[in-house]
Amino acid sequence: MxxxxxxxxxxxxxxxxxxxxxxxxxxxxxxxxxxxxxxxxxxxxxxxxxxxxxxxxxxxxxxxxxxxxxxxxxxxxxxxxxxxxxxxxxxxxxxxxxxxxxxxxxxxxxxxxxxxxxxxxxKAVYGADILAAAGYYKERKQGHAHFFPGKFSDRAGAYFSKYGREKTRQAMAMWYRNAIENARLCPTAQEFENKTGELEELAFTEPNPKMFVDHLNVYDCSKVxxxxxxxxxxxxxxxxxxxxxxxDVVEITGMGQAEYDLTQPPKDPVSLDTTRVAVKKALDMAGITIDDLATVECHDCFTIAAILAVEAMGFAETGKGPDFILQGNTSRNGKIPFNTTGGLIGWGHPTGATGVHQAVTIWEQLTKRAGGAQIKIPRNKPYGLSVNMGGDDKTLVSLVYKKT
Amino acid sequence: MNYIEKLENVTVLGAAGKMGSGILLLTALEMLNQKLKPENKDKQFVLYAMDVSNAGLAGLLEYIKEQGIKYAEKNIVGLRKAYASRKDLVDNEEIIRQFASDLTALVRTGTRIEPAFESRIIFEAVSEQPDLKLDLLLTINRNSRQQPWFFSNTSAIPIAWLDERAGLMGRIMGVHFYNPPAVQKLLEVVKTETTNPELSYFVTEYLKNLGKIFVPSYDVAGFIGNGYFMRDIMFAETLVNQLQKDFTFSQSLYMVNKISQDFLIRPMGIFQLVDYVGIDVVQFIMSVMNSYSENEKIHSPLIDKFMELNIRGGQNPDGSQKDGFFQYKNGKMISLYDTGKRRYLQPEEYAGIGDTHLGPLPHSWQPWKKLVREKDKEGVLNVYFNELKSSPHPGATMAVEYLKKFREIGTGLVKNKVAFKFEDVNSVLTKGFHHVYGPVNSYF
Missing domain, CATH: 3.40.47.10 (Thiolase/Chalcone synthase)
Known part of the structure; x- marks a missing residue:
């Protein structure tokens, strides 16, 4: 590419x-x-x-x-x-x-x-109807007004119940902060001009179930x-x-695609199983492990989706994603920088473009074209990974990119 | 008779007006929200929108529909649950359209008063003419078999006067919405000594369901809001007159408006606010208040002068500002009327001299728009008012004088038994007029 x-x-x-x-x-x-x-x-x-x-x-x-x-x-x-x-x-x-x-x-x-x-x-209220087409239409009537925030709110609620709310919310807030701080380094990012001082404080805004969903606030969500x-x-x-x-190119060394039944609910609400399968396929095809990666672009349509993705990729055990994030591992100077131009929450999520944007970002990073958002690519880690998710962990595409 | 039974048949008088249409909308929303509850699904709600203006009524249903759509868009989370049994409504859009359609279907428009004879609740929002109000109340009360409850939106006329003259026997209460009713959260409610307590229970429930907040006021003409506002206008006029000893009319009016907006950190200058309310409306309120005032003259020669010039302010049907003391473009003041030159002057003819005389704003000054979002308003205002008090500039000196008068008016409202307590006055000023501080405070 x-x-x-x-x-x-x-x-x-x-x-x-x-x-x-x-x-x-x-x-x-x-x-x-x-x-x-x-x-x-x-x-x-x-x-x-x-x-x-x-x-x-x-x-x-x-x-x-x-x-x-x-x-x-x-x-x-x-x-x-x-x-x-x-x-x-x-x-x-x-x-x-x-x-x-x-x-x-x-x-x-x-x-x-x-x-x-x-x-x-x-308007977003009508956009929610349109985006709901990414789910099973026969679930729409029973679904939330904000259909996908509702789906991932349910996942967040299940995660809170199983692994604790406080630390998970802290990790979600940190994810938001990282996303905005990274976006501030990329002139094309939707949040490039975000000057808010207290990002984590904002991210801790209590969800308002009367107007939105039970377990997420608007800062937990990617924008329109x-x-x-x-x-x-x-x-x-x-x-x-x-x-x-x-x-000036990156080589595609791994490609993983996976689908799961659109008519079925997730097998486990605290796990992104299809993501796990797609990433494994891509890494196996490339013949590498996550330890060989210099950067990851993951599908953080919601902060909880990022935590679940970190676990599905194998960076943390199930239930330990929040610790991994809170230790700073996913920040731009961390062990494995994620979403270096802000991801879906910080850079933006023009849905059909997002997977391509992930590829462009990794190409920029591996070929040193990322400008102010450039991270260090270690010589012994010449790989990048993208994970692009459609629906509630239904359609997955994961690619491994190698610096040439 | 319970709340729902009373709400089943309501008339809004003056429904095509600015206040009436807002009250109509709020009542329609409350009716529909009640009807959407399973226990009320078989109830039949009817809302009569009465007005003398056919032209006004013509646009009313469209207004209700548009506002219904906006309301439904904002409240879609709850509405999906309310329409859960309607299997044909799946998308948000379908539910929103249905809600707007159901809302509009509640409203029957008309220019004849007879339908009101069937209503159990009458909201009265016609213009502030005591005889007109009285005539309508008398007619409905005489012809109705419902023993209706009357809620008057008057901002000036004592409720006891209406009660007594119309022979309502305590079936009336003042429910004074602020403009625009659909947006403004605050209301003043006025009970008389004879008001039936059931009306009060109804209003409390009705306003609570609409998410409104209210303050009680004694039944004194003008109540708290206009009791403050009219006196503020009168004081502003005295400052204009004082300044006219050294400056032109336009320069003087500009300076007082600027002091009341910028130096006092208010959302609008006093004369801009008069334009917003309407010079004619202010004149009318003053005349009504004055007729009930024994020891104080409520009157403004300046307002009279502009009325003589047929400059009335107020808003166009599309919500844009009509010309008054100021001329407006896209909601912004662009020029000021000079009564001597009989034309609107450009800012260079008055602003420069005015600004120079007033002098700079204190260093810690923040515009109202910024201060309303400030978390520590009290801290900021303490610093600001201390600076203001120690500033040697004429603008600051006049602002301090204005603030003292502001406090005097506020405390006077309690002393003269218009408001029950200082907190109520502060609530009206902060929540109704959107000031960042009330007149009774520790700043000055």
Whole structure:
């Protein structure tokens, strides 16, 4: 992978954002991100195939058939094969693996992947209806008004009951602080301009079940975001064609995909089993362990999801995720820096783009392009890992990236 | 008769007005929230919206629908539970639309008074004309078989006067909403010596369910809110007159407005607040209060002068501010009317000289918008008022004088048995007028 690009993650918190003023739309974000990748790979003529990862523009924007926006990005993409993929919040990850499979199948040497979502087209209360499509629709009636916050609130409640509330809430607060502090280092992050002094104090705001959910407050949740991320997937032949040097790419050495039955509740509310399976597959394929990783981008749609992900990846035993986080291990100077530009909570979560954004972030870190957000990549740990989750631990994509 | 039975049939008089439409909305919300409870599902709630303005009534249902949608959006967590038995309503959007539809369905609009004869509760929110109010109350009471309870939104007329003249035998209470009723949390409630206690129980339940807070007031014309406000206007006018010895009218009015907003850290200057309420409304309230005032003249020649010039302030139907003492653009003051030159002047014609004379604000000053979010308001205000008191500049000196008068008005309301206690006066000022401190305090 090479030539990544992220647009701004637009939404509340960005000074450019005003809900009543015109903003860029789907095609604008796709064009910005797509063109920036094309510039880095020498133009549209080098591209064999395109993937657009978008969860649900047909409802947020009343727009479908997004693959046909590729020629709008660049006329040089006209008549090339383009595909739109969808897998809820793991859509971006699915876009990447679909592109990777094309390269592995030798049907393409250069694949342009663009992830995009524009969600501020509706108020959050209606966005909750749209996002609920990532769950089982027949559960919608019984579900919470804020459907997914409700799902993860239930998980948080179960976790509190089993392992204790106080320490878990402390870890959730620390996760929030890390996310915002990391986002402040990345100019495209939605929370880049967040100047709040007492982040952890804010994160300890008591949940208000009357207006929101039982066990989470709004700071435990990723925000509503618009934006796009794009990256190129290239074979060795593709790299030569585009004139890209090895030092500027990351190699995909592991890929793990897993699905779980959408109609079924989690087997265990305090465990992300599908995440565990996908990560194991990716690490096994790469032939590494978590000890070889220099950085991780995990799907922290909610702070409790981050704790559960830390455990599912194997960094901490079940029930010990909060300790691992509270010891500072996941902070940018810790043992294993997580979500170095803020993750979903700090950088933003334009759903279809998120998986691609994770890939771009790891590519930036491993190729030393992360600017103010750059972390140290140890020589003996040249790997990064991304985990992109769709629904309540239903659709999972995990990738292992290696510095070349 | 219990709370629900009383609430089943309600009339709002003056429903198309600014206050009436707000009371109508709140009552509709309370009715629907009650109806959505399983035990009330078979009850039939009816809300008559009466007004003389057909044009006003025409837009009323749309207003109720829009506000219903906003309410439902905010309260969707509870509404999903309330509509849980409706299997056809799955998405938030479907529930929100149903709620707005159900809310609108409660309301029947009309210009004729007869439907009110069936109502058990009458909210009266017509304009502050004693004879008009009296006529409506008399007519309904004479023709109704329901022995209705009357709740008057008057902000000036004594309730006992209405009770006695309309022969209501204690079936009336003052329930004075602040503008806009749907937003403002505070109300003043007024009982007379003969008010039936059941009315008080009803109002307590009704306001509690709406999330409102209320302070009791003695039945004295103007009650606490206008008792303070009218006297504040009158004092501001005396300051304008004093300043006019050395400055033009516009410069003087600008300075007093600035002192009352910036130096006193209030959300609006006193004359901006008059524009917001309406110069005509203020004149009317003063005249009503004055007619009941034995020892004090409640009157403002300045208000009269602007009324003679047909400059009335108040708001347009879309909520935008009409021109008054000031001219407004997008809600901001852009110019000030000069009664001598008979035109609005640009700021360069009055602000520079005014600002220079007033001098700087104390170093620790914070704008109202910032101070309302401050956790340690008391600490900040202590420092600020100490600086203000020691400042040699005329602006600070006049502000201290203004604050002393503010305190005098506040304590006078208790002394003259308008308010029951100082805390009630402070509550009205902080929760109704959104000041960051009340007149009775330890700062000055």
């Amino acid at each position: 090479a030539a990544g690009y992220n647009t701004i993650s637009m939404g509340s918190g960005r000074s450019e954002f005003h809900p009543r003023k015109p903003r860029p739309d789907l095609e604008d974000y796709m064009k910005e991100a797509g063109q920036k990748v094309l510039e880095q790979i020498g133009g549209a003529e080098h591209v064999d195939e395109c993937m657009v990862a978008n969860f649900i523009a047909s409802r947020y924007n009343k727009q479908a058939n997004l693959a046909a926006f590729f020629p709008y990005i660049d006329q040089g993409l006209a008549y090339k094969p383009c595909i739109r993929v969808e897998g809820a919040c793991a859509t971006g990850g699915l876009g990447l693996v679909t592109g990777i499979r094309s390269v592995l199948a030798e049907t393409a040497d250069v694949v342009l992947v663009v992830g995009v979502e524009v969600q501020n087209s509706v 975001s618009d934006g796009a991320s794009a990256i190129a997937i290239l074979s060795e032949e593709g790299l030569k064609r585009c004139g890209i040097q090895k030092k």
